[in-house]
Amino acid sequence: MEAKEGRFYSPRMKMVEVCHKCRACIYACPVKAIEWGVGEIIVDRFACAQHVFKKGECFNCVVECHQGAIVLEEYELKDGKITKIG
Numbered sequence: 001m002e003a004k005e006g007r008f009y010s011p012r013m014k015m016v017e018v019c020h021k022c023r024a025c026i027y028a029c030p031v032k033a034i035e036w037g038v039g040e041i042i043v044d045r046f047a048c049a050q051h052v053f054k055k056g057e058c059f060n061c062v063v064e065c066h067q068g069a070i071v072l073e074e075y076e077l078k079d080g081k082i083t084k085i086g
């Protein structure tokens with residue numbers, strides 16, 4: 001099936017200094033779109049986007065982060081490329 005395109009919200013590590021590396025955000029993602037990188041999270045935005053397009057808005061990762069280290073930001077998937085809005 002062809003991948004859907006459009007706008008979606010996806011997480012970004014905004015405050016690395018308050019992240020205590022609990023990985024709750026990683027475990028909370030239903031499609032395993034987050035993995036642990038060097039000192040912060042790496043997000044597979046394509047996987048995140050496809051989940052949002054299929055199931056609707058998703059806040060799981062942000063809700064699970066009790067440190068407030070990550071925020072959702074708007075992105076657009078168009079012609080196979082993902083760009084940040086704004």
Ligand code: SF4
Pocket residue numbers: 013018019020021022023024025026041064065066067068069070
């Ligand atoms: S849930 Fe928050 S504090 Fe825990 S690893 Fe993810 S970003 Fe860091």
Ligand code: SF4
Pocket residue numbers: 009010011028029030031032033034043047048049051052058059060061062
């Ligand atoms: S918004 Fe949902 S699908 Fe996207 S990374 Fe967070 S938990 Fe995963």
